[in-house]
Amino acid sequence: MKVGDRMPEVLGLNEKGEEVTMAQFKGRKVIVYAYPKDNTSGCTAEACSLKEHYADLQAAGYDVVGVSKDSAASHQKFIEKYDLPFPLIADTEKALLQSLDAWGEKTMCGKKVMGTLRTTFLVDENGVVEKMFSPKEIKTKIHAEQILEAIK
Secondary structure (H helix, E strand, O other), X not given: OOOOOEOOOEEEEOOXXXXXXXXXXXXXXXXXXXXXXXXXXXXXXXXXXXXXOHHHHHHOOEEXXXXXXXXXXXXXXXXXXXXXXXXXXXXXXXXXXXXXXXEEEEEEOOEEEEEEOOEEEEEOOOOEEEEEEOOOOOOHHHHHHHHHHHOO
């Protein structure tokens, strides 16, 4: 997935088991962010940054959707614990993560492992990726500010 590509129409099932599609965001821009795991320090910091600036992101015309390989039940607990105002896709089969090129080899604790590559996509009203943040660019504690700065 790169700038200019179209986001997949079907994003997957959210924490409630409901299908989330790009058509549901027709006429709105969407931030789709892929993250490794619920309730870990970096992923919690990123989700809370997006929550704290959610009103600003919405005022700028953006909705937010998170995606990880965690289960719907895990997502539901994560949303409740941190009062997250946006849906999380339970991509347990890694289909969306793979189509976004957000699944691959990374280094954890000095070992090569397969996992989610923290990536954020800013998608326009037509479902086309207009900007991407790569794993090295994302600063989890201030990620919403990074996005707001990029869309000025």
